[in-house]
Amino acid sequence: MFQQAAFYLFATVVALAAWRVVTAKDMTRAALALVVVLAGMAPLFILMAAEFVAVVQILVYVGAVIILFLFGLMLTRSGKTSPVDRSTSLLAGAVSAGFFAVLVFAVVDAFGYAEVAPSTIGTTARVGDVLLRQHVIAFEAISVLLLAALVGSIVLARRD
């Protein structure tokens, strides 16, 4: 099935790039790997018929958040590379691998062979409808949160 092939392609790209984000010694390479992860999530959203979330992912994450990260790396440059600490990385690897094993067991045990077959009819209109009817309070609260974050980060980062 073409969708299965597309899923495995993008899942492999995202997983490999995520691994590079956490293990790259060069910080700029880690940021560029993060771009690949964030951009590679969008086709996965489209495979689940979530086209609005996919476009917002590209606009917000790849278009703004990663630029912020690159600026942050540029302005706080204290060396090109970030060395890996051997003593904590073995324990951290064991913890995250164990947690991954538990999660995979729980997921496969609970959902086994359940299929995802999303309806592909106009999900953007449906998202807008549900967002601005059932979840309008959360929507307005997010706007206030963004305003507070905007003012807060300007106040924190300005030079005076």
Added chain:
Amino acid sequence: MLLSQYLVLAALLFCVGVYGVLTRRNGVLVLMSIELILNAVNLNLVAFGAFHDSVVGQVFALFVIAIAAAEVGIGLAIVLLIYRRRSNIELDQIDALKG
């Protein structure tokens, strides 16, 4: 397409993000690992929304994206402040509350 494929990929991203948060010593790289965790959560939300044929999963994924953007803004402002005071952002060295 199986639901568990998406959930296992989200679990993988989550655990790679947790490994990054635990291992990285640069503040900006820790924030990047947190973005991996948030993306894993988004994938989970949209997958379950598609599984139950409801758009509420996508609505909450949009909220998570907005909150992540706000958090990155504030987090980087804090990292900038730390850098101005100490000229480096090795998180291992920031171990005292007294400025």
